[in-house]
Amino acid sequence: MKVMIIGANGQLGSDLCRAFQDTQVIPLTHANIEIGNINSVKGVFNKYRPNMVINTAAYVRVDDCESNRDKAFLVNALGARNVAAAAQELGAKLVHISTDYVFGGEKDHPITPYTEFDLPIPPNVYGQSKLAGENLVTHLCLKHFIARTSGLFGVAGASGKGGNFVETVLRLAKERDELRVVNDQVFSPTYTKDLAKKIAQLITTEYYGIFHITNRGACSWYEFAKEILRLAGLNTPVIPVTSNQYPQKARRPGYSVLGNYHLRLLGMDDMRPWQEALVDYMKEKGHIK
Numbered sequence: 001m002k003v004m005i006i007g008a009n010g011q012l013g014s015d016l017c018r019a020f021q022d023t024q025v026i027p028l029t030h031a032n033i034e035i036g037n038i039n040s041v042k043g044v045f046n047k048y049r050p051n052m053v054i055n056t057a058a059y060v061r062v063d064d065c066e067s068n069r070d071k072a073f074l075v076n077a078l079g080a081r082n083v084a085a086a087a088q089e090l091g092a093k094l095v096h097i098s099t100d101y102v103f104g105g106e107k108d109h110p111i112t113p114y115t116e117f118d119l120p121i122p123p124n125v126y127g128q129s130k131l132a133g134e135n136l137v138t139h140l141c142l143k144h145f146i147a148r149t150s151g152l153f154g155v156a157g158a159s160g161k162g163g164n165f166v167e168t169v170l171r172l173a174k175e176r177d178e179l180r181v182v183n184d185q186v187f188s189p190t191y192t193k194d195l196a197k198k199i200a201q202l203i204t205t206e207y208y209g210i211f212h213i214t215n216r217g218a219c220s221w222y223e224f225a226k227e228i229l230r231l232a233g234l235n236t237p238v239i240p241v242t243s244n245q246y247p248q249k250a251r252r253p254g255y256s257v258l259g260n261y262h263l264r265l266l267g268m269d270d271m272r273p274w275q276e277a278l279v280d281y282m283k284e285k286g287h288i289k
């Protein structure tokens with residue numbers, strides 16, 4: 001078995017490389033493959049001929065996607081297509097990583113977690129481009145798993161975003177007198193180590209389709225920040241603000257909690273609460289003992 005990991009030095013990709021210790025891994029960075037270029041993708045697939053492929057690569061800067069629409073669709077939609085078509089040609093299984101931001105664009109958002117069977121309505125260009133990528137994967141590669149996840153934190157930090165929320169909060173708490181964090185965007189924070197383990201388990205099955213994979217529970221970014229600081233023993237005040245008080249280029253969903261419904265139906269939803277995962281992460285980073 002050969003598993004090719006695209007985006008191998010990214011936040012999720014680096015934990016995926018660790019999760020496949022007993023399998024032959026082909027770790028590809030952006031220097032090795034450009035998913036937006038079909039010839040680059042074909043060349044790499046013909047060279048390595050993997051049985052399993054995990055595509056974590058994406059244009060992940062949510063606000064920049066609003067002004068760089070072409071790049072968003074080139075990477076997140078056409079890039080996903082190029083990988084899916086190449087995987088299909090080899091008969092390989094494909095895990096494609098997607099996002100909670102395919103949801104939340106409707107006027108009145110729900111207050112119960114979205115399932116894999118809910119209709120996605122993306123609120124921004126990033127979500128639209130990721131949804132287009134999902135649809136292309138679904139149509140082009142038979143043995144596909146689409147893994148939607150949210151609010152990732154991992155030891156490597158997101159290379160596309162220059163870190164992650166946990167590290168940003170800890171840094172700013174030491175630099176500033178107070179932090180202002182939005183309290184009206186609710187989601188499920190997810191540790192990439194836990195997500196990677198679940199993907200490694202899922203790819204050995206034939207349960208193809210869409211999967212929501214997040215740590216259990218939900219919170220707002222404000223609540224997440226408070227918990228990070230509590231664990232770190234920092235008492236910098238955190239002021240809850242609304243999205244209107246903290247304008248960003250891309251509209252964010254007020255609620256984008258993903259229920260791991262498909263995993264639950266299969267008896268495979270043993271994802272731990274986000275608070276436990278956060279403790280584990282902060283220990284691994286040396287923030288707490």
Ligand SMILES: NC(=O)c1ccc[n+]([C@@H]2O[C@H](COP(=O)([O-])OP(=O)(O)OC[C@H]3O[C@@H](n4cnc5c(N)ncnc54)[C@H](OP(=O)(O)O)[C@@H]3O)[C@@H](O)[C@H]2O)c1
Pocket residue numbers: 006007008009010011012013029030031033034035036055056057058059060075079097098099100149150151152153157158159160161
């Ligand atoms: N971060 C989150 O909170 C979050 C939430 C929900 C879903 N997701 C999804 O999870 C996945 C992984 O996110 P992450 O946080 O691990 O991101 P990341 O750390 O930025 O990793 C993405 C990797 O893909 C590479 N890459 C970017 N564009 C590429 C291209 N056109 N061709 C080939 N490689 C390319 C990046 O390399 P360079 O940096 O060198 O370009 C990087 O190694 C993405 O699909 C994202 O949409 C993320």
